[in-house]
Amino acid sequence: MEFRDLKHQYAVLKEEIDKNISEVCSSARYISGPQVKELEQQLAEYVGVKHCVTCANGTDALTLALKAWGIGKDDAVFVPDFTFFSTGECPAAEGATPIFVDVDERTFNIDPDKLELAIIKVKSEGKYTPKVVAAVDLFGQPADYPRIKEICKKHDLLLLEDGAQGFGGSINGKMACSFGDISTTSFFPAKPLGCYGDGGAIFTNNDEWAAMLRSLAVHGKNAENKYDNIRLGMNSRLDTIQAAILEVKLKAFREYELNDVNKAAQMYNEALKDTNLVLPLVKENFVSSWAQYTVQLPTSVDRNALQTKLKEQGIPSMVYYMKPMHIQGAFAGTDSVNADCPVTEKLCKAVLSLPMHPYITKEDINAVAEALKINI
Structure with a gap:
């Protein structure tokens, strides 16, 4: 018995996946091939947002979001205490301080009541400036975004949805990865929608942030010229082969x-x-x-x-x-x-x-x- 049977899945999808991989190899467009843009359009449509920016992995997706917002020293980012390390690692790596918040015992997701108490406590202490709530869609179920969004609005905080495990989930028909001001997901093979290596994506309705994310993901490039670097960024792209695989798997996931x-x-x-x-x-x-x-x-x-x-x-x-x-x-x-x-x-x-x-x-x-x- 397999814990998550990727071998069986490949056997079912083998013909289409092999065909797509072969097409990429024949074209030799391994980086930023047309399949990447096609996948981004399909993902944005499925999630129900304006922009999807693919990247190298889910951790980079979180990092790029925080960089786009300029999160750093003396900023507080509120993170569930029960989650994978990346959600806290990324703000800490940017110089911010993760503030860990307890979770709901039955859903495993961040507890909105305890979140608001943590925000009030940080504000009253005055050492850090509350900036972001990084909510996680743990084990596939979206966090309680109706409540969380109210809290963010009340306290003027940005909402970052870590949908690494939640892609495909929904609340009242609204899809996971559409709740955050910026939302992210991971295509690690064992995720609900996984590729055959590492991969990630970032979702937003904000035009300015989307342009910034695309720049940051490729060494801070100018939109018109990748050799005109206008800011410090990173190297975080989804390979064309992974995009071609994900197109097949997204179709099966949806159907x-x-x-x-x-x-x-x-x-x-x-x-x-x-x-x-x-x-x-x-x-x-x-x-x-x-x-x-x-x-x-x-x-x-x-x-x-x-x-x-x-x-x-x-x-x-x-x-x-x-x-x-x-x-x-x-x-x-x-x-x-x-x-x-x-x-x-x-x-x-x-x-x-x-x-x-x-x-x-x-x-x-x-x-x-x-x-x-x-x-x-």
């Missing part, structure tokens, strides 16, 4: 994969409903793209021992994430460690992610459920 992965989540919910596991909750009018299907184990269960038993039965599992952001060693000695995040600390000890992808069978889901029932 059936998103629907099928949601069917798989419902099968898991049904198979595990009578256990003492805490199952993931998708809020009313929200749709998840199920980057992960993550349960919470009872405190009585030894997670390491359970994973070993599952592995012996050919069932892979993963822990996302086992350490809160505010106690990561990279932030030691900074004010980022001053976070009160008991929910995150609890989740880090309890979460377990199960095999999940659009091609998983009911038989595999039942096998996972039976193994869990026996061992918990």
Whole structure:
């Protein structure tokens, strides 16, 4: 059993993917070929925004957004404590201070009430200037943007949506990666929409920011002349081959994969409903793209021992994430460690992610459920 069965997916899409790769190789336009622009147009249309700027990976996407806004020293960026390292790493690398905020115990996303308290606290202390809320669409479900956007407007903050895991999710029909002033995603192979290497994209409706992002992504170039460098940027482009692969995978994602992965989540919910596991909750009018299907184990269960038993039965599992952001060693000695995040600390000890992808069978889901029932 595969945790995320990319081999099966390739077998299904092989003919179209191989054809697209061959066309790129025949043209020899490996960098900035026409497929990149075509993909950007398709992604912008799907998400429902004016601009899509592709880049080398999801981490660069976050960095480019922060650079476009001029985020740096003495600025505060509010980040969920329960997430992948990049969301906090990127503002810190720009010289800003990540302020880690606790999350909702059932959705795993940033808690709006605790977010506002953190903003008020930073304002009252006066050491840092609140600038950005970097919300994350964890495990596929968009964060609570109706609430978060109100808070950002109230406190005059920019909203950066980290949709690395959320592409394809939605709230009341509005797609993930369209909620932020700037939104980003990752095309890492295991993401809901993944390529065959690294890749990322940035979304915005702001013309000025889009132009800035395109410049920053290619060494700060002038729009008309790449050898006229008008600012300091970076080298962050999506390869043409990856764009050609993503065109095929986006079509499959839109036509059936998103629907099928949601069917798989419902099968898991049904198979595990009578256990003492805490199952993931998708809020009313929200749709998840199920980057992960993550349960919470009872405190009585030894997670390491359970994973070993599952592995012996050919069932892979993963822990996302086992350490809160505010106690990561990279932030030691900074004010980022001053976070009160008991929910995150609890989740880090309890979460377990199960095999999940659009091609998983009911038989595999039942096998996972039976193994869990026996061992918990």
